[in-house]
Amino acid sequence: DVKVTQSSRYLVKRTGEKVFLECVQDMDHENMFWYRQDPGLGLRLIYFSYDVKMKEKGDIPEGYSVSREKKERFSLILESASTNQTSMYLCASSFHFLGAREQFFGPGTRLTVL
Amino acid sequence: GDSVTQMEGPVTLSEEAFLTINCTYTATGYPSLFWYVQYPGEGLQLLLKATKADDKGSNKGFEATYRKETTSFHLEKGSVQVSDSAVYFCALDSGGGADGLTFGKGTHLIIQP
Numbered sequence: 668d669v670k671v672t673q674s675s676r677y678l679v680k681r682t683g684e685k686v687f688l689e690c691v692q693d694m695d696h697e698n699m700f701w702y703r704q705d706p707g708l709g710l711r712l713i714y715f716s717y718d719v720k721m722k723e724k725g726d727i728p729e730g731y732s733v734s735r736e737k738k739e740r741f742s743l744i745l746e747s748a749s750t751n752q753t754s755m756y757l758c759a760s761s762f763h764f765l766g767a768r769e770q771f772f773g774p775g776t777r778l779t780v781l
Numbered sequence: 782g783d784s785v786t787q788m789e790g791p792v793t794l795s796e797e798a799f800l801t802i803n804c805t806y807t808a809t810g811y812p813s814l815f816w817y818v819q820y821p822g823e824g825l826q827l828l829l830k831a832t833k834a835d836d837k838g839s840n841k842g843f844e845a846t847y848r849k850e851t852t853s854f855h856l857e858k859g860s861v862q863v864s865d866s867a868v869y870f871c872a873l874d875s876g877g878g879a880d881g882l883t884f885g886k887g888t889h890l891i892i893q894p
Contacts, residue, residue, distance in 0.1 A: 671824075700881055710825075710870070710887035717789075725880065757824055761881060768874045769815055770882055772824035 670694070671759055671773035679779045687777050688746040690758030697763035699741035700770065703732065704755040716741055717763060720780075748780045783808045785885035787871045793891045794861055802888045804845075804871035810871040814838075814847055814854040815882065819868045828856075828869070843856040866892045 673688035689705040692699065702725075712725030714733040724735050730752060734742045741760075745752055755777050759770040787804045794800060806812065813832045817825040829838030834849035847858045854871060871885040 682856075698881060707886075710884045713878060715880055723880065759825075768813070768876075768881060769827050769830055770825075772817075772826070774824045775822075 671758060671760055672778050673756075673769050673773040675776050676774060677777050677779075679781065680745075680748050681781050682749060684745075684748050686748050686778070686780075688743040688756055688758075688778070690739075690741045690743070690746075690760075690773055691739055692760040692771070693739065694760065694771070695738065695770075696760035697738075698761045698768070698770075699735065700759040700761075701731075701743045702740065702757045702759065703727070705774075710757065713743065720773075750780050752778065753780045754778060769773055783812070783873060783883040785871050785873055786805070786882055787869075787885035787888050789886055789888060791889040793893060794864050794892050796892055797860045798892075799860040800856070800861045800865075800890070802869055802871075802890070803858065804806055804854045804885060806852050806854065806873050806883075808852075808873055808875040808883075809876055811849075811873050812847070812875040813871040815874070816843070816845055817870040817872060817884075819870065819887070820865070825870060827848070837858050861890075861892050863892045863894050866890055 690762045699713045702710045716735045732744045758773040784807045816828040818828045822836045829840040831847040832840040837846045868887045872882040
């Protein structure tokens with residue numbers, strides 16, 4: 668079974684703190700993704716990575732950065748957390764080749780910024 | 782660009798009712814199509830997929846047929862259970878870039894006993 672794990676299920680931080688969300692996958696997937704999910708807005712892509720040390724901006728990268736030092740690990744960083752970053756954060760991974768790019772998701776991290 | 786349209790709901794049904802959740806798409810080429818399910822408080826799980834026209838994906842009593850002529854991939858189940866209450870996402874992969882799947886906004890399904 669593919670497994671995507673996220674470091675925390677629930678997280679509470681204060682405005683201005685630096686926040687790290689970690690994601691690890693065990694299927695040797697090339698691609699990894701970070702989404703945020705908000706009511707009425709669906710899934711929105713923040714950043715993705717198709718290889719180690721490679722990263723690409725998604726639809727809403729402002730206020731976030733990412734790091735991929737190892738193939739299995741993809742970190743999302745909130746440099747200075749703000750209340751409008753309170754959300755559910757979902758990590759996903761997939762193979763790179765066409766025909767097999769279905770994404771596998773972690774359980775999510777519900778982040779509250781006070 | 783690519784897009785997926787689905788009803789957002791909530792859709793409320795009684796147990797054992799027939800379910801249809803509509804999904805239509807716009808994409809270049811011949812996309813692969815997916816349905817994901819998200820149970821409360823959890824991440825998304827792949828429910829079923831179809832990779833070419835007229836393919837039928839099925840899993841856990843759910844089915845969807847890839848209809849290229851109507852650009853649709855409607856999700857159906859003959860008799861729903863309370864445990865099917867969840868949010869369902871339709872998605873496509875047109876293979877155009879490395880940024881992966883295009884998701885619909887999700888349909889919230891509530892099954893009442």
